[in-house]
Amino acid sequence: MILTPGVEIVIATHNPGKVREVREALYSLPIQLRDLGEFPHVSSVAEIGETYRENALLKAVGYAKQTGVCALADDSGLEVDSLGGMPGVLSARFAGENASDRDRVRKLLTTVALAKSPDRRARFVCCMVLAGWQSKREQLDNAEPQLLKVAEAKCDGEISFEERGTNGFGFDPVFVPRGFRETFGELPAAVKARISHRARALAVVHSFLDHNLAQT
Helix, strand or coil, rough: CCCCCCCCCEEEEHHHHHHHHHHHCCCCCEEEEEEEEHHHCCCCCCCCCCCCHHHHHHHHHHHHHHHHEEEEEEEEEEEHHHHHCEEHHHHHHHHCCCCCHHHHHHHHHHHHHHHCCCCCCEEEEEEEEEEECHHHHHCCCCCCCEEEEEEEEEEEEEEEECCCCCCCCHHHHHHECCCCCCCCCCCCHHHHHCCHHHHHHHHHHHHHHHHHCCCC
């Protein structure tokens, strides 16, 4: 791997919460993180994969092609045992394409209640993919972006009976991570940045980049 210090990496998401978490996790590295908003010509990449990895790879490769810089994408979801692992890869679309976080949370609580199961175990799952070019020469030659790194992680916990807290985003107000009584919506951001599924995946990406950039 011959990634050079200062390499540009676009954070391949329009979710401001995810952008913030990526920036906070990778800020110490000698890389240039960019937002999709800096590339107004890009089109959204359809998440048609059946797994987190397939969707993350589609987005990372798709946005790398469109922007011409390396792309870091993730696909993540909440899996609830009493719902047979749902909503899973459909988490972002659980309450419809244009639903808000609150819409999704309320539908989840209602669906779990209707399941009439005492089992409220759940987990957040994240697959993060970095795609791009191993060298500036490949990039300048317009070679196809390649898979550079895959990081997968999870955070076990359970679903609360009601929304609690205003921190975070998505299903955070109803997810209680194992070993805690507070939801992700109540816990300080510094705690979530240490134990969440995305934080754990980002730690792997950070280590990968730090190692490969250090060898240049």
